[in-house]
Amino acid sequence: MNKFVLASIVTAAFAMPAAAADYKIMAPASPGGGWDQTARAMQTSMQDEKIAGNVQVVNVPGAGGTIGLAQFVNQAKGDPTQLIVGGYVMVGAILTNKSPVTLDQVTPIARLTGEYEALVVPAKSDIKDMAGLVEKLKADPGSVSWGGGSAGGTDHITAGLIAKAVGVDPTKVNYIAFSGGGEALAAILGGQVTAGISGYGEFESQIKAGELRLIGISSDEKIDGIDAPTFKEAGVDVSIQNWRMIAAAPGLSDEQKAAVTADIEKMATSAAWTKILADKGWANTFLAGDAFTAQLKKDTEATSAILKDIGLVK
Known part of the structure; x- marks a missing residue:
């Protein structure tokens, strides 16, 4: 191989883009x-x-x-x-x-x-808004079951913060942890828990289909396109992302x-x-x-x- 051909090969090799990882x-x-x-x-x-x-x-x-x-x-x-x-x-x-x-x-x-936390109940629930949930929670904390992700995660923390904000002992929260969003969603839709907590995106299609009722969102201010009050607007002084x-x-x-x-x-x-x-x-x-x-x-x-x-x- 002559030196001109070799030089061309080397030049071409260096000119080639690196392969994507x-x-x-x-x-x-x-x-x-x-x-x-x-x-x-x-x-x-x-x-x-x-x-x-x-x-x-x-x-x-x-x-x-x-x-x-x-x-x-x-x-x-x-x-x-x-x-x-x-x-x-x-x-x-x-x-x-x-x-x-x-x-x-x-x-x-x-x-x-x-992502902000969304608080939902099944569409057929007698709980219509945050005030209704808080009323049940204050009357009997154990009777309100919360479905969400893993123990100690954002969903669990949110339930505890809501309880604390309304004067309920957060250690009495009846929280049921699920290992994946799909399992939690099935339990909420099936009425196996009183309320569900997760990121809004995980509930969006069911909310829009009328299968879940959104009663609050954990943002500091109302979010465009989401038809629900913030927790603070609903009288619960909690915000979390x-x-x-x-x-x-x-x-x-x-x-x-x-x-x-x-x-x-x-x-x-x-x-x-x-x-x-x-x-x-x-x-x-x-x-x-x-x-x-x-x-x-x-x-x-x-x-x-x-x-x-x-x-x-x-």
Whole structure:
């Protein structure tokens, strides 16, 4: 081979774009819930925008994400192609489950979204509004069952904060935890619980179909397009936002972390991701780098204080 042909081959090789990475994203919950929806939204966005080659989603449910987290920490070490979805719920579950594995053992990449909590009852319920629910709760706290996600998660914390705000002992809240959004939704629709709490997006289609009655939303101010009062407007001084994050495997080099972060930043500013946020009613709360690591530490400390306050952690 002459030197001109060799030079041409070398030049062409350097001119070729690097192949997009493949990723495996763990949703540490059953299909249908917020983490699963987040992972699949990432899958769609990263593939549609050619940010990644093949993106696979795996579900590992149980214990507020701590079973999946333990598996991820033990099996993904040093692998930059593996990611895990987490968030506020996982922070609480780590504390309430006394998990031996914590978020200190993964590589935080970015906070992605925020979503307010929706409080619903079945359409056939005799509870018409927040005042009706509060009346029942004050009369007999145990008679009001709340269906939502994992123990110690955002849904559970919200129920406890509502009870505390109206003068009911939050430790008497009759909370029934489900491992996935699909299971919780079935129980709420079937009238197996008095009320349901989750992100608005998980109830939206059933609310619009008239199968569920939305009696409150946990935002500070009324949200355009959502026909319900805030908890505060309904006389319950509580506001809370669930946030979701993406983390990478433990033991990554600075270069590997930077490459993963760059891909996630591309996704978070892409047209596909922006459309999904709008369609699902998720707020864009993107925060990456050292700022996110610092915020995660603050959120963990604040969640610990809330869980102690409502009797879920001693």
